[in-house]
Amino acid sequence: MLNLIIFIPLLAAFAVLLGAPARKSALAAAAAGLVISLFALFSYDASKAGFQFASSTPVVPEWDLKFLLAADGLSLVMLLLTNLVTLAAVWITPLVEKRENIFYACLLFITAGAAGAFASQDLFFFYAFHELALIPTFLLIGLWGSGQRHAAAWKITIYLALGSFILLIGLVDLYNALPAGVRTFDMIKLQQLASAHVIPEASQTRPYLLLLVGFGILISLFPFHSWAPTAYASAPTPAAMLHAGVLKKFGLYGLIRLAVPLLPAGAQHWSWLLLTLLVGNVIYVGLATIAQKKLDMTLGYSSVMHMGYIFLGIAAFNLVGVTGAAVLMFAHGLSIAALFAMAGHLRKFSPSLAYETMGGLGKPMPFLGAAFGMAAFASIGLPGFANFSSEILVFFGAFKPAFTPEAGSYQLATAFALWGVVISAVYMLRAYRAIFLGGVRKDSTDWVDPIFSLRLPVILLLATLMITGFFPGGIVNLVKPSIEALLPK
Amino acid sequence: MPAPLSPITLEVIVLSLGIFLLLAESFSRSEDKSWMARLSIVVLGVVFAWSFHTSGNAGIDLSKAFYSADETALFFKRLALLTTMIVQVMAIEYGGVLARFIPSSKTGAGTGEFYALPVLTCAGLMFMASAVDFLLIFVSLELVTISFYILVAYMRKQSTSLEAGVKYLILGALSTGFLVYGITWIFGLTGETNLFRIAQVLPGMLAEGGRLHDSQTPLLFGIILVLVSLGFKIAAAPFQIWVPDVYQGAPTPITAFLSVGSKAAGFIVLIRVIQPFIGLPEIGPKVMGALAVLAGLSLLYGNLAAMPQDNLKRMLAYSSIGHAGYLLVAVASTGPSLSTLGQSNVAVSFYLAGYLLMTLLSFLVMTVVANHSRGDDIIHFNGLAKRSPFLAFGMLISMLSLAGIPFTAGFYGKFLVFAAAVREHHFVLIGIGVVTVAAGFYYYLRVISAMYWQEPTDETPVTIRPLTRFTIGALILGIIFFGIFPATILEMLNSAPVQNTPIALQTSLK
Numbered sequence: 001m002l003n004l005i006i007f008i009p010l011l012a013a014f015a016v017l018l019g020a021p022a023r024k025s026a027l028a029a030a031a032a033g034l035v036i037s038l039f040a041l042f043s044y045d046a047s048k049a050g051f052q053f054a055s056s057t058p059v060v061p062e063w064d065l066k067f068l069l070a071a072d073g074l075s076l077v078m079l080l081l082t083n084l085v086t087l088a089a090v091w092i093t094p095l096v097e098k099r100e101n102i103f104y105a106c107l108l109f110i111t112a113g114a115a116g117a118f119a120s121q122d123l124f125f126f127y128a129f130h131e132l133a134l135i136p137t138f139l140l141i142g143l144w145g146s147g148q149r150h151a152a153a154w155k156i157t158i159y160l161a162l163g164s165f166i167l168l169i170g171l172v173d174l175y176n177a178l179p180a181g182v183r184t185f186d187m188i189k190l191q192q193l194a195s196a197h198v199i200p201e202a203s204q205t206r207p208y209l210l211l212l213v214g215f216g217i218l219i220s221l222f223p224f225h226s227w228a229p230t231a232y233a234s235a236p237t238p239a240a241m242l243h244a245g246v247l248k249k250f251g252l253y254g255l256i257r258l259a260v261p262l263l264p265a266g267a268q269h270w271s272w273l274l275l276t277l278l279v280g281n282v283i284y285v286g287l288a289t290i291a292q293k294k295l296d297m298t299l300g301y302s303s304v305m306h307m308g309y310i311f312l313g314i315a316a317f318n319l320v321g322v323t324g325a326a327v328l329m330f331a332h333g334l335s336i337a338a339l340f341a342m343a344g345h346l347r348k349f350s351p352s353l354a355y356e357t358m359g360g361l362g363k364p365m366p367f368l369g370a371a372f373g374m375a376a377f378a379s380i381g382l383p384g385f386a387n388f389s390s391e392i393l394v395f396f397g398a399f400k401p402a403f404t405p406e407a408g409s410y411q412l413a414t415a416f417a418l419w420g421v422v423i424s425a426v427y428m429l430r431a432y433r434a435i436f437l438g439g440v441r442k443d444s445t446d447w448v449d450p451i452f453s454l455r456l457p458v459i460l461l462l463a464t465l466m467i468t469g470f471f472p473g474g475i476v477n478l479v480k481p482s483i484e485a486l487l488p489k
Numbered sequence: 490m491p492a493p494l495s496p497i498t499l500e501v502i503v504l505s506l507g508i509f510l511l512l513a514e515s516f517s518r519s520e521d522k523s524w525m526a527r528l529s530i531v532v533l534g535v536v537f538a539w540s541f542h543t544s545g546n547a548g549i550d551l552s553k554a555f556y557s558a559d560e561t562a563l564f565f566k567r568l569a570l571l572t573t574m575i576v577q578v579m580a581i582e583y584g585g586v587l588a589r590f591i592p593s594s595k596t597g598a599g600t601g602e603f604y605a606l607p608v609l610t611c612a613g614l615m616f617m618a619s620a621v622d623f624l625l626i627f628v629s630l631e632l633v634t635i636s637f638y639i640l641v642a643y644m645r646k647q648s649t650s651l652e653a654g655v656k657y658l659i660l661g662a663l664s665t666g667f668l669v670y671g672i673t674w675i676f677g678l679t680g681e682t683n684l685f686r687i688a689q690v691l692p693g694m695l696a697e698g699g700r701l702h703d704s705q706t707p708l709l710f711g712i713i714l715v716l717v718s719l720g721f722k723i724a725a726a727p728f729q730i731w732v733p734d735v736y737q738g739a740p741t742p743i744t745a746f747l748s749v750g751s752k753a754a755g756f757i758v759l760i761r762v763i764q765p766f767i768g769l770p771e772i773g774p775k776v777m778g779a780l781a782v783l784a785g786l787s788l789l790y791g792n793l794a795a796m797p798q799d800n801l802k803r804m805l806a807y808s809s810i811g812h813a814g815y816l817l818v819a820v821a822s823t824g825p826s827l828s829t830l831g832q833s834n835v836a837v838s839f840y841l842a843g844y845l846l847m848t849l850l851s852f853l854v855m856t857v858v859a860n861h862s863r864g865d866d867i868i869h870f871n872g873l874a875k876r877s878p879f880l881a882f883g884m885l886i887s888m889l890s891l892a893g894i895p896f897t898a899g900f901y902g903k904f905l906v907f908a909a910a911v912r913e914h915h916f917v918l919i920g921i922g923v924v925t926v927a928a929g930f931y932y933y934l935r936v937i938s939a940m941y942w943q944e945p946t947d948e949t950p951v952t953i954r955p956l957t958r959f960t961i962g963a964l965i966l967g968i969i970f971f972g973i974f975p976a977t978i979l980e981m982l983n984s985a986p987v988q989n990t991p992i993a994l995q996t997s998l999k
Contacts, residue, residue, distance in 0.1 A: 139942075142941070165922075
């Protein structure tokens with residue numbers, strides 16, 4: 001089943017490259033992916049928990065390297081996110097003027113890469129699938145982007161290549177830190193080894209730092225974040241949705257799945273660093289977000305800023321905090337994808353998306369006004385959306401971390417992070433006011449709402465967000481056992 | 490099933506083929522000499538297949554031999570054969586360009602040697618892969634180098650080709666001098682030219698009362714001279730000055746041959762030459778230190794200097810220096826134990842196998858494109874994705890593999906190299922590697938951005954010969970196949986990882 005989730009988009013991508021009808025194949029593949037991931041979600045036996053749907057093909061037996069697919073609650077939630085956002089992204093893709101087949105193939109490659117990374121339980125394939133998305137992103141931004149697209153494409157690609165390489169070194173270092181007899185690439189076995197405390201505490205600090213920096217660059221951890229806003233601002237809408245919504249979660253997923261459980265002493269040792277940097281994410285980047293004058297840049301910066309909360313949940317290192325972080329990954333992915341989708345529609349009328357070119361659009365675009373408002377509220381973290389419930393978990397978790405840190409550092413970081421909510425309210429509401437409120441501009445008479453079929457993807461994303469917001473129990477109960485298994489006993 | 494061949498038969502066949510081609514060419518009336526390349530591809534293919542069915546080293550006392558046919562040697566022979574075959578495909582494709590730059594009354598005259606000499610070079614490369622005695626190392630190296638002198642300067646009407654020939658001749662001769670002088674020192678101290686014998690006698694000479702006990706400087710001097718000479722062959726900094734001009738000036742197939750064949754043979758010799766010394770606590774760490782310095786310099790110089798290049802051939806020349814750096818990282822990450830020696834050996838061999846596929850692929854695509862666009866600058870690749878999606882995809886895969894993206898053979902090579910470096914705690918080299926990998930992404934992706942982002946200046950579709958199309962397809966599949974299933978190569982290398990190690994070394998390392 002997990003094979004299908006990876007190989008359907010991959011095969012569809014090759015088919016599209018070889019001349020199959022691009023949009024139809026991509027839509028079919030995305031819909032099939034969503035159906036299968038929903039099916040997997042409902043056939044997952046929550047009473048047994050643990051990894052299910054395992055399939056394994058040996059690749060290099062000598063190193064215990066194999067193509068191992070399996071999913072627990074955490075993976076399933078991430079796969080659902082991947083497929084939801086993919087379907088929405090493919091759906092809202094406007095008419096592609098040049099080389100349509102390469103465009104859709106790139107989108108499908110990104111999906112396959114993300115799905116593969118979340119479903120692989122083998123270090124090598126976990127890493128390799130993520131890299132699969134690197135070059136499609138480069139082509140998407142460079143070919144179909146807007147504004148400073150070439151500079152943005154170079155920046156994101158070089159940054160991510162650098163981050164991936166540091167990550168690779170970190171993974172090799174982690175592998176070498178294992179005692180000689182038990183070295184394996186198998187992440188399920190690694191998890192069992194982690195609960196047996198096989199890695200000596202002294203040799204945990206270096207690999208953890210490498211992993212933190214490597215994953216951190218991929219997640220846009222402050223101060224390695226500068227690739228993200230420009231790339232998202234210039235990327236074509238579907239690429240921004242997929243990258244900000246799904247692909248960036250890979251690094252967070254890696255921290256939760258690998259770095260923290262396997263190297264708890266390292267995580268504890270470097271907690272001061274992570275706390276400092278995540279406050280940078282929330283406060284520094286948050287303030288930078290307020291200063292933006294264009295919607296795409298605001299959204300790009302805000303997606304960097306919200307990573308700070310997720311880092312906080314991970315840094316807390318307890319069941320409440322990490323569960324909150326995992327649910328927030330899901331919620332943030334949906335809300336930022338919805339926001340980028342709507343920004344994409346506005347871009348048809350105002351290519352620069354500068355606030356000064358818009359105003360009073362609530363009247364000609366009632367649907368977009370309402371939907372944007374909801375997505376903005378979700379992004380701020382108002383009750384009723386999954387973002388709220390997960391942020392609450394993160395803050396509660398972080399206030400009482402798993403180990404006793406230096407006096408009050410966690411509480412202090414949490415207090416700072418709480419101010420982030422105010423900051424997001426400021427920039428999101430300002431954006432809303434600048435776009436939808438005020439007098440209708442004279443030159444904006446031809447601005448219209450998206451046609452009905454293009455509203456569906458946004459509705460899909462927002463509805464999922466609200467369902468999980470009103471009934472967070474389902475998703476929390478799905479994720480919790482996986483997190484419990486990861487945390488040290 | 491016929492009885493297994495004695496391995497040296499492989500070289501004998503290749504040598505005879507080379508001589509036959511040279512003779513046949515002088516009696517051939519046909520104007521188009523490309524039949525020679527086709528014939529040699531067929532024969533080399535047969536030899537390649539045969540190399541899987543040889544008797545190996547059975548019953549040979551390597552301390553008295555010139556020639557070892559262990560698994561590693563056979564592996565490198567296969568690399569040499571494969572490289573030569575693909576170079577011949579490229580040479581056929583290049584025939585038109587070649588004819589323009591050769592003074593002759595009728596087309597095709599004087600191009601025969603262009604197809605015959607690579608076969609002789611191949612025989613030299615195959616001998617190098619097996620050489621365990623300094624004398625055979627020297628002779629086979631000269632066979633390779635001298636045929637390259639001719640091939641590099643082959644396009645006599647083009648000044649850049651002549652310039653390349655002169656530079657290669659002078660610096661090649663200089664490096665030969667270094668090699669001979671280094672061998673003399675080592676021979677003078679140990680009285681041996683066989684690497685196994687050297688490994689056997691050295692521990693006694695370094696022990697209390699031995700003649701090298703008080704000062705190892707003369708021996709180190711000899712080793713360094715040999716390393717300098719090999720540094721020329723593998724294009725490692727600071728012995729890389731010749732590389733950009735020679736690579737750019739030489740006919741493209743020969744550039745590809747130089748960058749793959751010459752490098753591969755240089756590395757197998759390097760691995761063999763350092764083996765007698767790494768187990769010795771007085772000498773091993775110093776040799777490794779010198780190699781680590783070469784590795785760091787090559788990484789930095791090759792990758793950073795490749796960034797501003799606008800000519801693809803020149804860029805690949807610098808990147809080839811960079812790749813020598815990655816390979817040297819693996820060699821320098823050999824610890825004083827048999828298992829690390831085996832691992833470095835596997836890393837270097839795998840890296841070279843992947844490097845062969847991706848470099849030849851890029852040169853092959855370049856040959857086709859340059860034929861049509863009359864130039865090999867990166868701008869000539871603008872919009873290639875529109876003119877020929879197939880060629881663009883081939884170039885895309887080869888650039889990704891050179892940059893080291895997963896699911897390509899290049900990634901596993903880099904992975905093995907840096908796994909060895911992490912294991913040996915070479916964190917300075919790794920730090921340099923982080924910078925150079927990012928630099929690599931920049932200049933390899935520049936080619937991709939030219940092909941996919943830019944609009945073509947010339948819309949005519951590119952035509953490709955069937956043989957070339959087949960070869961490009963096979964190389965693409967090979968790169969992806971070995972990027973997903975590396976075990977096929979790894980098993981070939983691991984089946985006898987220790988066999989090629991000098992026996993004396995095995996005892997001294999314990």
